[in-house]
Amino acid sequence: MVTEDVTGHAVVVGAGLSGLLTADVLGRRFERVTLIERDTLPDGPPVFRPGVPQSRHVHILWSRGMAALEDLLPDVVTGLEANGGVVVGAPEQMRWLSAAEWFTGVRGTDYLSVSRELLESALRRGVVADGSSVTVLDRHEVTGLLPARAGGAVVGVRLRERGADGAEFTVEAGLVVVAAGRGSRAAGWLGELGLPVPVTERLDARxxxxxxxxxxxxxxxxxxxxxxxxxxxxxxxxxxxxxxxxxxxxxxxxxxxxxxxxxxxxxxxxxxxxxxxxxxxxxxxxxxxxxxxxxRATANEWTHFERVGRWPRGLLVVGDALCRFNPVYGHGMTVAAVQAQVVAGRIAGREPADIAARTRQTQRAVAKCARPAWMIATGEDRRYPDTDGPRPGRLGRAQQDYLARVLAAANTDPVVAEAFFAVLSLNRRPETLLTPRIATRALRRRNTP
Ligand SMILES: Cc1cc2nc3c(=O)[nH]c(=O)nc-3n(C[C@H](O)[C@H](O)[C@H](O)COP(=O)(O)OP(=O)(O)OC[C@H]3O[C@@H](n4cnc5c(N)ncnc54)[C@H](O)[C@@H]3O)c2cc1C
CATH class of the missing domain: 3.30.70.2450 (Alpha-Beta Plaits)
Structure with missing residues (x-):
């Protein structure tokens, strides 16, 4: 039961990349933002933590993601570079054997290469800085959502302290954002409130x-x-x-x-x-x-929260909790950063009560950001014989054949390479590879992967 006016309080579940960036954005409009994280967050140097097991594996942040980070937290990329992160020109500063041939003599775009631990610790410092309205409650695991008595709204979360006696308590808020990553239970939490459970679309390239x-x-x-x-x-x-x-x-x-x-x-x-x-x-x-x-858990999975008919006021789901991609294309962090920018745009100039009243529209806008990366990952993954899920039809196979030619041309043709990397880095939409300029150059090629 809500006992005080908590309209100006926002809760974010999960202090990974998406939770940190979203908390930062909400801190511009809410008096208080509580970032709840089940792991113990390190105060000192960056260290591995079990809540982000993928951090032990390569992570690149494409130029689109770098620009989004700089927009949200100015100078963060420069700071990461000063601390050992490396900006790499892809493919020109690399040895890169594509699915077809080696990239040679072409330029594309940049990405940031940095350990996930250092990246997160820089973001934490930027977001939970002195004077910020964001505070962290770590070692606490959220176990469910708190419904409004009248229904139709989420007014907080249930949680318990890790390692304590396990007793649950509640934290009330005008807005709850779930950014709990790949293992998020947000879909089940909706079901517990008597709301429709969203469908999860899945394509696993194993x-x-x-x-x-x-x-x-x-x-x-x-x-x-x-x-x-x-x-x-x-x-x-x-x-x-x-x-x-x-x-x-x-x-x-x-x-x-x-x-x-x-x-x-x-x-x-x-x-x-x-x-x-x-x-x-x-x-x-x-x-x-x-x-x-x-x-091993690398399947493409999109939980379609944006399609839920009766979306509760005061709830948003972002980052991997919403949509997860096969990581080989390097898109999850960039999509999470762009989603935080979208949230920033939608809440600008609005009061907290108004923001909570519009979460249905914001949820749709945030989900839309996932589409280009989803198209790339699922389209490419369907090429592989061991991929679970529906096989492409005739149109799908024609698209695959065309994109294989684009990739082969991008290996050595500077014009196609520029267009290809603009799409791969999510700076431009995949449809831009269909222009006559690119098609003419791509279809000239004979050797495809
Ligand atoms: C192997 C691998 C490699 C990848 N490589 C790339 C790459 O090269 N480039 C790229 O852009 N992306 C990559 N990704 C994707 C990227 O890791 C994710 O997209 C990104 O971490 C999403 O951020 P997030 O905040 O949504 O989730 P996470 O970073 O996973 O954070 C979720 C947080 O929520 C916390 N949490 C979970 N449940 C609860 C709860 N109930 N209560 C409180 N806290 C909770 C967790 O402890 C964690 O801190 C890769 C992913 C994998 C698996």
Missing amino acids: VGYSSRYYRRPADAGPWKAMYVQGNPDVPRGGVILPVDDGRWLVTLIGQGEHQPPTGEEDWLAFAASLRSAELSQALKGAVPLSDAVAF
């Missing part, structure tokens, strides 16, 4: 990651990063990314039966079995700093 850190050798070569991609014939790949502390984060990727192992010898043998020996050779001179760890 992609697995296995990653470890290396000390970055001084004489690594003229490139900053390397990506040997798999393709439907050889669905095995590998990535070397420069990250903070003078390290390389190296991830091996496999699909279906080609899951990358974690044992030392098997891991190295997998690295040597890629479509090019270059990655394996590069590792020969490098000193490993950790054992390999695996990650």
Whole structure:
């Protein structure tokens, strides 16, 4: 039961990338924002925490995501670079074997390569700064939503302190944002309130990651990063990314039966079995700093909250809690940052009560941001024989064939490369690859992957 006026209080569930950025944005309009996180958040140097298990694997932030971060938290990218993050020009500062050929002599766009731990710690410092209206309640796990007595609205959350006696209590708020990541239970929480449970669309390419850190050798070569991609014939790949502390984060990727192992010898043998020996050779001179760890939950999943007919006032779902992508395309963080920008735009100049009254429209706007990345990931994943889910029809196969030609042309044609990377980095919509200028150049090509 709501006992005081909490209209000016917002709660954000989950202090990952999406929760942090959304809390920052809400802090501009709400008197108080409470960011509730089930992990213990480190005060000191960045460290791994179990709530974000994917942080042990390569993460790139495309130029669109970098621009969104800079817009929300000015100078954050510059600060990350000063602390060891590396901005990489893709593909020109890389060795990148695409699903077709090596990219050669073409330019694309930039991405930021940085450990997830350092990225989050910089965002936390920016968001929970002195004078900010955002406070963190860590070591607390949200267990459900608090409904308004009259129904039709969410007015807070139920939660419990981790490691304590487990007794539940409630925190009331005028707005609740769920940013609880891939394992979010938001759909079930709606059901517990007697509301329709949204459908989750799913396409699983059964992609697995296995990653470890290396000390970055001084004489690594003229490139900053390397990506040997798999393709439907050889669905095995590998990535070397420069990250903070003078390290390389190296991830091996496999699909279906080609899951990358974690044992030392098997891991190295997998690295040597890629479509090019270059990655394996590069590792020969490098000193490993950790054992390999695996990650398997990489399915594309979109929980369609925006389609729920009776959407409660005062509730939003963002980030991976809303839509999760196969990570090989590197889109989740960029989409989360763009969603925070969309929320900022929709709440600008509005009072908290008005913001809570409009969550249905905001939920739709936030979900819309996921569409381009969803199209890219699911479209590409359907190429792979081991992908679960519906096979493409004739139109789908024609699209795949066309995009394979675009990719092949992008390897060496600067005009197509520029257009291709603008789409891959989510700066432009996928449809822009259908213009006559790109089509003419792409269809001239004979060799496709
Ligand atoms: C292997 C892998 C590699 C990836 N690589 C890339 C990449 O290269 N580029 C890219 O852009 N994206 C990448 N992603 C996607 C990226 O990790 C996510 O899109 C991003 O982390 C989403 O942020 P989020 O805040 O929604 O979720 P998360 O970062 O997962 O954060 C969720 C937070 O919620 C907390 N939480 C969960 N439940 C509760 C609860 N009940 N109560 C309180 N707190 C709770 C968790 O502890 C966690 O802190 C990758 C993902 C994977 C799996």
